[in-house]
Amino acid sequence: MYEEITYEDLLQQKLDQIDADIDKREGSIVYNALAGNSVEAQLLYIALDSILNETFAETATRENLIKRAAERGLTPEPATRARLKGIFNIDVPIGSRFSLDDMNYEVIERISQGEFVLECETFGNEGNLYLGPLVPIDYIDGLTSAELTEVLIPGEDEEETEALRRRYFNSFNSQAFGGNRQDYKDKVNSLQGVGGVKVYRAWNGGGTVKLVVINSLFQKPSQTLIDTLQKTIDPIGEQGEGVGLAPMDHVVTVFGVDESTINIASNITYQDGWSWPEVEPYVLETIDSYFASLNETWAEQDALVVRISQIETRLLNIPGIIDIADTTLNGEQENIVLHPDAIPIRGVVNG
Template structure:
């Protein structure tokens, strides 16, 4: 706003306010007295620009956006640890620590004989994709095998700035209150492992609520995650009692989103010297990226539409591809419309 004001202009304006019968040439007493103050004035204008930027949610930096959001009762979701399934030949002690590659893990809860919940000590999504043999940090008598076999609850990085900004700006559009749709979305999104949620009212009569969840990796949630969410929102055995985050009187049931395999058949015209083998992996990556975009928008979409045009447009940009036509999705030459509780997953891709 003030960045266009130049120091020279500020000095000139100051000199204009001095009487004309006084020497105002460069090097004069008046000139040398006013020149430093024009530098300070320019710095003040720059600081004022910064203040204006930080005063508003759509332009504030992360530091000041957090301060603004706190006034609306909004704080960035903290980083959380990945929770995985650990399998051992014996029952290991709760609190036992193990190592896999560069990460350490701690045993937190027994699931069954030799089966435990194991939590990454490093917060964030870094712990979501490492599986294999665990090495005990301290000796455990009788232990001969230890492995991470399954991700139960995805770890999440601290909420990104633009996600927080959206929360802050959205808070002025509608208010979360007493179990309305926005209230459920805000509170459930703050629970670990949740990447998307749809809320259905009166799905089995009055005061019943159905929540369909997608996990933080944009995949169907594990049974462990569903159980923990059910307990946090409306515990089984005490449903409707208001013992979770759901308001008293609301009977809430939690379900996971379901994946639908999507087969794609491509009729590709190649440049000389190119074939399907040259672009197969890149094509799979393109399809996965497209599906990820759709899944990120799943929460706010009634239906998910998988479009042939998207496949043909994106894949046609690959090196070696001249043209694509007659594309089939699940054997049909038409777009595929998934129902409201389904998300796509790549099936067989033929080129």
């Protein structure tokens, strides 16, 4: 707001107020005194500009945005720890610890013989990144194999500043109250491992509510995550009793998004010296990236649309490809509109 107020302008305004018969040349006593004062005045305007920006949620930095959001009862979603499935040749003790690369994990729950839930000791998304052989930190008699095989409940980083800012402004657009649609969205999205949710009323008769969720990696959630959410929101055996987050008389059932396999075939023209084996890894990575970007928008869309034009445009940016035509999705040269509760996953890709 005060960018146009410069040191030079402030100094000139002050000099203009001094009588003409007084020496105002650079280096004079008057000039030096007013120059120092003008520097202080400019710093004051800079501080005022900063204060003004910090006053409004649209321009506030994280520290003051958190204070502003607190007035709406909102706080940044905290970082959480990933929970993963471990497979062992024996039952290992609860509390035993293992390492994989730079990560350490603690056994917290038994699933079945030789299968356990491990919690990463590091907060955030980093705990979702590693699967493979585990090394015990302390000796366990009889242990010959240990492996992380699956992310059950993804760990999440602390909510980013811009995500908090969007949530703050969204809180004015739709009021959450006592089991209305926004109330369900706010409560479910705040739970660990949830990346989005769709809410359906009376899906199985009056008083029933269907929640379809995608995990925070924007993938199909594990059954462990579904069961955890069900228990938190409306526990089986006590549904409709208001024991969980759901209001009384709301019978809530939690489902995960479905996966729709998309097989892709294209007629690709290659640069000299290139062929399918050379470009295939880049093609698969590009398609996965496109599907991931679609999945991130799933909760806000009526239904996702996989578009041939988007695939071809992205593939044309891959080194070694100079043209692409006749692309088909599941054998047809047309876009695919998915079921509202489905996300795309890559199937067979031929070039």
